[in-house]
Amino acid sequence: MDFKFTEENLSRIESVRKKYPDSKAALMPVLYIAQEQNGYITREVMDEVALVLGIKAVDVLGVATFYTMYHTSPVGKYHLQVCTNVSCMLKGGYEMLEETVKKLGIGVNEVTPDGKFSIEEVECMGSCGTAPMMAVNNDYFENLTKEKLNEILDSLK
C-alpha cells in the first residue's frame, strides 16, 4: 500500500527540518508525524520518510525499529500502557495489568478485534510517586485502583 504525506504534514516536516543542521536529524520527529498520519509505521512509510528526507531507507528502518514508541504494527484507538516497573510493582502494577487483560479479554501486545484497545506492558514512565499508573495514548492516569481502572476503561468509547 502506497503511503504519501499530506500537504499539511509536508509543510510540518519542512518546519521541523529547520531545527537541525542536517535533514537526517529530523528523522525522529518525522517518524512521529508519519505515525500520526498512518497509525503505525510500515516499510512503505519508512521508504517514503527516507525519500522525503533524502536519506537511506535502511537508516530509517534502524531507527524506527529501535524505539518502543514507534509502532510497526497496528495499535488500538486507545493504546493502554501499564507500568510494572519496580515502583509501580510495589504498589500493584501487575494487578492493574492483570485487571486490564481480564477486562478486555486480550493479551499483552494484542489489539481487540474492534480495534479499540491495545495493551502494552511498559517500563518506568516516571510516575513512581503516583504509582500504580497507566497511560492511555499520551495521557497519564495515576494512583490507580482496580475501581478507578475499570471506571477509566468504561469511559473510553
Add this chain to the structure above:
Amino acid sequence: MEKILLLDIPNYHRIDVYREHGGYETVKKAYSMSPDEVIDEVKKSGLRGRGGASFLTGLKWSFMPKTSDKPKYLCINGDESEPGSFKDRQIFEFNPHALIEGALIACYAIQAKAAYIYVRGEYHNWIEMLQKALDDAYSMGLVGEKMKETFQTPYECNIYIHKGAGAYICGEESSLMNSIEGKRPYPRVKPPFPAQNGLWGCPTTINNVETISNIPAIIKNGWQWFSRIGEPRHPGTLLFGVSGHVMKPGVYELPSGVLLTDLIYNYAGGVPGGKKIKCVIPGGSSMPPLRGDQIEGVKMDAESLKAAGSAIGTGGVIVMDEDTDLVRVLARITKFYYHESCGQCTPCREGTGWMLKALNRIARGQGTTSDLELLIDVAKNIEGNTVCALGDAAAWPVKFMITRFRDEFEKAVKKEVVMPVASMVHSMRHTALPLAELKKN
C-alpha cells in the same frame, strides 16, 4: 527552608509570573560578565550534575575548547527514564522558565550556537508545557535572534526541544547525541568526549535538566550563597523522588545531606502499617540497594552515599517494606535492563538475558544455590566490559542485592546443587576428579 526549583508561588510556570519575580533578569547579569567569569562562578559554587554521575558542572564546562572552527552545542538531558526517578518532570511542569533561563546562561558560558533539550517521548504532555514556555520566551524576544536587542548583547542562541521515543539508553550522553542526529542510538566509545566530539562532531556539553535549572539562582545570588546550602562537598538542594512503600510518595526539594531516614520517615511519612524497612534503593534502580539496617545516619549526598556503599544517582529513593519479595524485585529490575540494553555490546546484551533467566528460575522456585553464584559471575563479567554504563547499571543491583540479602536469596533456592553432567564436566577443570568418576556419581 530554602528552595530553588520548586517554589511555592502559584502559576510560576507562566512567563508573566516568572518575570514578576525577577525572571530572565539574571541573563542580563550573566551577559555583562565574560563567559569565563560565568564558568568560574559555577565552578566555585561547587554545583555537581544531577543526572547520576555528580560530576562538577563548572569543570565540565571548562573542558569546552575556547576557540573552534565548528559551532558548539549544549545538550540538556531530560530523558529521565531511570526507574524511581520523576523529578525533571516537576521542572517541566512547575518551573520551565528556570530551565530556559539556565540554558541561555549555560549556552553563553560555553558560547554555544544552540541548545537541544532532549525529553523522553512518554512525557508528551510535559513536552507541550515546556514548548509553550519556550514559545512564550521566543515571542518575548528572550531567545533567538531578537535576544540581541532584548539583552543588548552581540550574542544569540536558539533552544530546541527534541522528543525521544521510549528508549532508556538515550539517557546515556553519547546515545542521546546519536538519537538527536537521527542515528540508531548506540552509545559511542569515549574518548573522544563530547567536549571534543559531540553533536555532529562538534564540541558539546551535556547537562541534566535539574543541573541547568539551578544555574540562574547561582548567577543571581553568587557562588558563596549556593555553596553554603546543604553538604559542602555536594552543595545545593536536590530533588528527591520518594516512591514505593511510603505514606506520602512524591518529589521533595531538600538541601543535600539530609538524612535518608529523615526523608523517609519525616517527609515521606514513613512506611504504611508501621512496617520495618527491608531495602532502600537510594538513587534510582541502577544504584546498589541498602539493607534496612544500613540506612541509619546515612546522608543524601554523593560522598556520604558512596561511603555507605551506594550512590546518589538521580536521587530516586525506592523504599521496600519487610514483606517485599526481593527475588521478584530483582527479577523485575533485571527485566528492565534486559529490555533496555541496546544490543551493541555482547556482555550486556547476552548477560542481562542470562541474569533474567536465572532470576526467573529462582522466582519460580526452581533455582539452586549455584544459580546465585552464576548470577554474581555474570554480573561481574558485564561490569566494566561495555561501552557505556548501562552494563554496570544492570550488574550492580544483581551483585549487591544478592550479596547484601544473601539470606533471602538462599531461602529462595534449593540447597542441594542439581548439576547436570555438562556443568560437572565444566567444573572438572577445577577438580582433580576424572570425568569417569563424576559420571559414576
